Amino acid sequence: MEPVYRGLGRCVCCFWLAVAFDIVGLLVLLIGVFVNVFFYDLLIYAGAIVIFLSLIWWVFWYSGNIEVPPAELEDDVGLLKKDKGALSGISGAVRRLSSRVSSGIRTSLRRNGAPSGTRADRTQRSAGGPTLVEQVAVAMATMTPQEDTPHSTVSSVASCDVEMPHTTTETSPT
Template identity: 40%
Template sequence: MDLCDRLSHCKIALAFAVLMDLLGGTALLVGVFADLRIKGNDFGDLLVYTGALFVVASLAGWVLWYSGNIEDMSSKRELGHISSAVDRLARTLSRKIRTHRNHP
C-alpha cells in the first residue's frame, strides 16, 4: 500500500512515460530483429528511428513524474542531519559563480 501512496502524484505522467518506453522498446526491437521488407523496401530503419523517438519522448514523462513527486521528499535539514561535505561544496561553488557573474 505504501508504494501506491508514493505513486499517487502525477499518475498520468507516469503512465505516459511507461507507455512510451514500452512502445519505443518494442519498435526498436522489431526494427532491429524483424525482416520488414515490403515490395523490396526495408522498413526496419523507420521502426528503429520511431522507437528512439518514443524513448526520448518518455524522458519528458519521467521528468514530469519525478518533478511532481519532489514535494513529498524531505531534506536532510528537516530530518535533523548535519549537512554533508557535498552540500557545503555545492553551496560554496554556487556562491562563487553568483558573485563572479555579479562583478564584471
C-alpha cells in the same frame, strides 16, 4: 487534512504515460532490429525517438512529486515571518527600495520609449520641455546634360539656398 499519496505519488497519469511510451518505443525498436522488413531503419529511429520522448513524462512525474515544506516556501512566495526581529526590518526596507527602483525604471522606459543618451535630454524630458524637431525639405529633379562644362545650379527650397554641382553619369554601351 491533506491527502496521503502512496506508491506512485501525485502524478499517476504522467507515470503511466512514461511507462507506455517506453513500452511502445521498445517494441518498435525491437521490431526494427529483429523483423526482416525493408523499412527497418525507420522503425529503429522511430523507436529511439519514442523512448526519448518518454523522458518528458518521467521528468513531469518526478518534478510533480517533489515535496517542499511550507516553512521553506515562505520566503520564496513573499510570506515573510513576522518574528525575525531586526533582520526582517532591514530586509523589508531593502525589498521596498528594490521594488521602487525597478518600478521607477520600468515606468521611465515605458514613458520615454528608450533611455536617452545625454543628461540634457533627460532633464528636458523630465521637466516636460518642448522637443524641437527640425525638418529639412530636399528637392530632387532629374537633370539632362546640356553641355560638357560643369556649372552649378542654385535651388531655393523653404527659404534656403542650396548650391548643387552639376554631375553626369557615364554608361557603357551594351
